[in-house]
Amino acid sequence: MRNGGDVVVETLVSLGAETVFGVPGQHALGLFDALSRSPLRYVGNRTEVGAAFAADGHARVTGRVTPLLVSTGPGALQTLAGLQEAASASVPVLGIASQIPRAGLGGRRGGYLHELADQRASFRDVVKHTRVVRSASQIPSALAEAWEIALRAPRGPVWVEVPQDVLLGPAGVPPVSASVAVPASVPRAEVVAEAARLLDAAGRPVVLAGGGVVRASAQAELLELASKLRAPVVTTFGGKGAFPWEHPLSAQSWLEDSHTTEFLAAADVLLVVGSGLGELSSNYRTFAPRGTVVQVEADLGKLESNYPALGVHGDARLVLRGLNSLVRARAADGRAEGAVRELLDAVRERLDGQGLALERQVLADVRAAVPDGVESFWDMTILGYWAWSAWPGPMHSAQGAGGLGYAFPAAVGAAAAGGPVLAVSGDGGAMYGLAELATARQHGLAVTWLVVDDGGYGILREYMTDAFGKATGTELARPDFVALAESFGVPATLSTPESLRGDLAKALASGGPHVVVLPALLRMFAPTHLPHLEEL
Template structure:
């Protein structure tokens, strides 16, 4: 009996001819770039190194666009943002040892934020593997071990014929919910060895669908239908699975208020009558969520930030939809549904009967008014003015990328809509290199990066990358003379701050030395200076000297 899929496995005469007569001059590196191209990649990020030169030389013979950054960690952040913006796998090419290890902080952020980054690193020659100390440059006893605690999956190659399958398996892993970074390791001599293997053509690495179990969604739909005070917490999983439309349909069907976590910003319309926005560090919001008799948590593990620093104690029934099985019921007992957010929300929207609650918008408005009154009572006019100026300057639809800085902490709660930050793992230096990756992903819109002066020093080298590739990124540096958040934390905890004050450069002059236009602004001129920079082509830097304060926390009751 002949099946359709059998016919697909039979090569055509032209395919056979091409396979039997591969072009000369190819090596293992060519198999890498051919596989990436066959999987659908168009752009790769990275930084070359001695053992990885086989891959980088092969780029010369491919159609892939290479964007090289100046530090591996920043290349990882750029790939992370590319994956977040496109929803596609972002290849990251690295060298052995120091080069590979420099990417770990970026890969930790990609793991925390579920960004599909495919890191391909080189290794010492095969003869040097196995735990011995052979004296190769960059050699580690067990390089993979450094990545196993960070990435979703590790894939090793020891022969050229393993390259396409290993990369395809890693690609599938990166795109299977929950998305995340993966690691592929290929020895130097395998990358450099000539090959007569056929050119890699189309590869199939379709991610597996993570479908909810129907008996669980039936129970969840019944709970929501019978709830008197349902509420929804929407996390980053809603954004990553492109499920905002499904979430809105469900919320409107059952009149359930929705709060978005800091990683889930953009999952629900900010000004919607059912939107509680993102004031998760406010006790008014926490109290409202605790009072829900049925709480639907979608795409969030209810970790530290999403649970108001673990003070959140729900009194009602919790339903948790989560693609990462390890996060199911990890913080609160729940009806745990292991599934992709989009598929689970679709199943619920199709199953739950319509429920009407005319009081929901008024209850939402009451919470938001209470939050607003609390903030207004703290005399934080400057901070709100600065954030408002940034928002007004950024064109609609343009993405923003935020470093771990006081203005970003404000934005997590107060920024209206989608934003991208390093709040998953919390490392410094994310904002600017991530914005570069986003500009590569979509060159039709200007991109905003926001850093403090401390975080900016992690990323200064990438001004050269921005200029070299002429990327439309405007970098706002809020200069308060040190690590502002740590200064506040230490002053609150110990009465004074230590190791937080920084000698820093003249950022305007420094940017101009890279050929990047820069301006020093003030709170009064910030909006116009930012808008002007964002409307002009190429990279720009705007420096705002300002000492901003955080709003007072209310997780202590």
């Protein structure tokens, strides 16, 4: 009998899904049984939050909506941390959860396993859109609607619930043929023209490029505009890959250094493309522009949400194309390139005075071991914080919502789209994702996990010590990560700073899961502003 579960998977296939992530549960059995009758590839995770992070990682590297299938109540609620990260980073994840039978929805009857009086309410403040379907005939339209909303700017996660009896009940819906078309957000011509006028009149234009440039695939347009304006480009932590790292106009990503903060503030026109100028990009609100800010943003709600600006609402690629057609090309006189060199020399000199040779070498060795084009995922860990500023290419981290445990499950999801993939965690963050070693092993995924073991929550240890003179609650008992990985059937290597480059390169070339453990006490470079000190 063709049932509601079949309609769900048929619709997902019709919309273009190929891989789904999730964890089964009692009320969702009809949905998971239907997977066996579909061409969808199912990657079964070990926890629902791991599945949510995996769907996030897969969506980031493919650029497509990625479905996440879970059960009711506790299973659904465990996805919230992953969906919050997807929302913060504009990642299109489609969460599909089962529900208790329709007769009990809204707490009318009570007594159902996993029952919440209003499960959907738990998700409304996290995702872009929620819906509960109440018949099989609603499923194709509800999923197509959610799919389109997930892709519409700003991209983000969506949530659809299907009651147990709808999943198991007969479906009279004909074979599904669903599709969606998401038009780009077209900017207003008069606003683009005003932005071009301001940039043409600028004596010291600077560009701050955010993740919206990458999501819009607008790298070529940004390079053209920066070259025409002779404008230095700083990339945000989420905008890595928006601009060539070694280009003479690349001021790189040292956003937590006051030299870069001042460099941005001194621009007479600062063009911000695809960034909301939030806490990290503004160096914890210490950025105070003295010139005019022009902000290009596809998310209407982020325009001027943190700083006054000329707000240009639209797709970054379309806006940059419009600007390129209007601004005048300037002669290359070397001034912008010289200003970039002075900035990076000042940052380098500051780092040189802090005794951070080990940290800089470790990050350099990780980069040297990773082939070009290999995706990397980073936890909220000291080496990850270094990577925000110093990693030269695209990278993915949980800096949107800032939760621990993101890197390895997300890398597992990315590896399901094709490996090799690198994940980097501290020992504290690694404890959140250990169960996904079983997922990587079961599916033979080419993901290498670097665990930097410093015996605790390293970045919190530094923050507390700097603020209070001592750290509390940061020191951790932890397992033998090498032995633990091997107990899952995953090869593991105990590395050293001297052997790290070779160990990582070998692991990444192994064709399957591999864990590399580096016992090391790394330090952050001294911040010019201690995050959240005013709240401590």
